[in-house]
Structure formats: structure tokens, C-alpha cells
Amino acid sequence: MFGANFQRKYALTDQGVQNTKKGTFWTVIVNLVVMGGVGILYLVMSGLMETLAGGVLPVALPVLAGLVIFAFLSFLTHLQQYKATYGLVYGEVKATRLRLAERLRKLPLGFFGKRDLADLTETLMGDVNRMEHVWSHVLGYLYGSYISTAVIAVCLLWYDWRLALACLWGVPVAFGLLFGSRKLTERQAEQIKRAAVRVSDGMQEALENVREIRATNQEERYLAGLYRKIDDHERIMIRGELVTGLFVNGASVIMRLGVATTILVGAGLILSGQIDFMLLFLFLMVITRIYAPFDQSLALIAELFVSQVSADRMNALFDTPIAEGAEVFQPQGHDIVFDHVEFAYDKEAVLHDVSFTAKEGEITALVGPSGSGKSTCARLAARLWDITGGTIKVGGVDIATVDPEVLLTDYSMVFQDVVLFDDTVMENIRLGRRGASDAEVMAAARAANCEEFVSKLPQGYQTPIGENGAKLSGGERQRISIARALLKNAPIVLLDEATASLDVENETKVQGALSRLLAGKTVLVIAHRMRTVAGADHIVVLKDGKVAQQGSPQALMAEGGLFRHMVELQSESAQWQLSGARP
């Protein structure tokens, strides 16, 4: 019952399975003790009946002692059940969140670009919370009730099978109805979940883009969209509750019909003189006790179905392959060699048979129309994703064999979307290399032309920069990012044409900083504008995920084709060039 399937189904840790067993055991004991109470009540009532019929009161002392023992046992077992179900579950919640976090840490970095962050947060927080309720309130309780009811049903059948059938028939029918509705309930749960993620996505997007939305007077249109998502969520939730309520209450009513049939059959049996009234009384007391846990169980089963969606989402994370590899990386130089590389994010291939070499000390530019695979190549070069065919080698070492964290120590990435933390300028730059001294941080900042704007900040390097650098301009953010890369001084630099969004003055400043960063490194730059790449040593032109042309800028211009076409299209804005890799 509690095997590997069970563990996976409810996303439990090994300890969680043990806890569930304990919870189940104590629930069985609690239910049986409660039945013992019914037995005592039966004895008392029988005694009273006999007294009424003119007999003597049966020894009151043993009955009294029985009551006291019952009360004591009841308290003790309830306490144990409580500890086993509620007490232990907090450890399980913590262990599961840590297990998920550990998994996230080892997943290929590219995974985070693909998965929606609101969705991931929902798994870490919402799904775990939902499972917590299942672990504490449902599993032990439900499985315990199954077992104790089976035991009691056997006793009842043995006592009087006719009455037993009359009172128990409703139980399988009610459960049948619930299990029959399972697909529907699960589908509803899935829809609710998706609607909830859409709402939180919408909120996040609105908050992130509040400036753009206001600047373009789109509030009303935008809010209308958001309200629609919220209304959708509400509607789907109400529908879901209605479906669940219908089945749960239907099942409960069916089960309660058992009381009526027991009375009918019992009355018949009494009239024909086959049983006495006290037996019917005993059965009626027992079934109300059986119904009590099952009444709750019916609602719990519905919750169990719904929770399956959460457990599946957690399992999907545990099933995503993690990127592993050796902890040592000793390349001979830092040439990056793509050799017949194939790649697909999902099913559809994005790169086909891509081969090129980015040499150390040179600037290699990736150019091509939007969507041709430039960013993908840059991500693959740092093993943010694993490729599906071919090899990528750095200094002769296949990067698929190197632990991504170790590999990344040799990379600096300067991408357009610079991520800054709500900390001081100093600490934001220090992220480039943990443990760097203040003097080293400031030297990097100077080399990246940060000095000039930092000195204008109220507390210089100690100025907090607000959430995601809200107090800095685009150019200042880029320069912080370059300072980080300078501080790290890694032999490979991946550059997403970092200066694309800047004004001319800032561009020149960032340009100077970049030249210092790139000197002598292996540089792979994703170029969006042709004038950027005229100074590159080697150009790889991508089109639809294939290498259309490659060679020096001069050779490609002479050759004609896509490169020359793109250069000619953009030639009006030739203002500056990348340079600096040659020491």
C-alpha cells in the first residue's frame, strides 16, 4: 500500500512515507477505540433495558471503570494521532522545499529561461502548501479509515450479515461515484491552476511594466485584460467548487441512505422475531460512527484528486534531467569549437549542423536575422542548455562533461538585461568575484567608467541602488555589469551587444570599458547591428539555425550574400566599431 508508487504519487520523502504509516496506524487505533466506546454504550443501554424490564442493574462498577479507561485511551490515542499527522508534517514541508530548491540549483540554467518564474514560485510555495494539507489532513486519516472500516465491516457481517449489508451498501456506491468523477475533478483542478498562474503572471507583468503602460496611456486597456483574467479565474473556481460539491454531497447523501435501509431491514427482522431491538440499536450507533470519518473522507478524496495536479507539477521538476559533470576543468587555451551542433529547446530543432570556431584573443560575432539562433549559440557555449547532437569543446574539453558551475567560472556574460540586486553599488560589482577586496572592486569600476557616476551618488560606492537598480540609468547599469565582468576577468566573454540601447554619449563610455574587458579574451558577441561587427575578427552568419556564411568581415563583404545584404540595409548608421580583443 505504501510502496514506491504511493511515494511518487504524493511526492513524499522517505521520511514522509514513514510518517504516513504512523498516521494511518494511529487513525486505525483511534477509530477502533471510538468503536469500543460504542460497545460500552451498548452494554450500558442493554443493562438499562434489563433494569426497565424488571431485572437488576448489572454491576455498575465495571461499566464505570470501562468508561474511565475508554476516556483515557481515547485521549492518549488522539494525542498520538495528532502528533503523527500534524506534528511531523512540518518537517516534511521543510524537507520538500529544500529538495525542490536543491533540484532547482542543479537544473540547467536554461531551464529558468523556459519556465515561467511565477509558475516555479507557485510550485515551491503553493503546490507544497497544498500537499502539506494532504499529508497532514488526508493521507493518514483516509487510509486509516479504510482499514478500520474494513475491520468493523467484517465484525458487523459476522454479527448479522443482513443488517450489515443494509447499512454498508452505501459506502462502495458513494466511493464509486467519487472515483467515477475523478477525471472531471482533476480537469477542473488543472484549469483552476492555469487560471491562477495567468492571474499572477498578469499582475507581475503589470507591475514590471507600469512605466511603459502609463507612458503609453494603456492603463484602461491593460487593466481590462487583467480584470478579465481575474474574472476568468473566479468563474473557473466557482465552477470547480460546484462540480466537486455536487459529487461530494451526492456521495454523502447516498451513504446516508444506509440509515434508512438499516431501519427498514431491522424493523422487518424485529417484527419477524429474528433479532431484538438492541441489536438494531447497536447497528445504528455503529453506522453513525462509520459515517462520521467517511463523511470527512469524501471531501478529502476530492482534495486528494485535486492535489494530484500539485504532486504532478512537483514530480515534473524532479524528473527534469539535471546537468552534471566533472568538478575539474583544465582546458588547453580557450578556443570555443562548435562541431556539427544540433539543438532543440523542445521538439522542434533550432540549430542544425552548426560548426564554427571562436578563437582565443579574437572577437567572433554571431549575426543573422532575429530568431536565427544567435542567442541560442551563446547560451549553448556556456552550457546553459545541453545540446542534442554534435559537440562543443572549450580548449579541447567537451563541455558536456564539465559541471556547469565549474565551467561558468571561466565565463563572463554581459547581456542586455543586467540583473542588479537591492544592495550597494560596491556589493553589486563584487558579485563578479566573491571575496574581491574593496580596492579591486573600485579598480574594476574605474576601468568600466563607473567612477564618474558613482562619485555623484550621495554615498558613493555605499549607495543602495534600489530594487533591480531602479535608481540607475540604462548606461550605468551596463557599466556595472561590465565592471563585474572585469572583476571576474574570466578568459571567455559572452556579449549580447550590450550597448544596443544606449545614447551616443553613453555608448562611447561603455565602448571604452568594453575594449578593456575584451582584450586578449575569447569573445563571442551576439550582434544585432551590422556596424558593431565590422571590427570583429570572425563572423558567423546564421540563418534559420544554420550557418549561412562565415569568415572575416572583408571576405564576407567580398563574397556578397546575406551578410553584405544586411550590412547594406543598415549602413546608414555606421558610427562605431567593436575593437580591443587584439592585445
Ligand code: ADP
Ligand atoms: P536570435 O538570438 O538570433 O534572435 P534565438 O537564439 O533567440 O535567436 O532563437 C532561435 C529560435 O529558438 C527562435 O525560433 C526562438 O523562437 C527559439 N527559442 C529561443 N529561446 C527559446 C526558449 N527558451 N524556448 C523555446 N524556444 C526558444
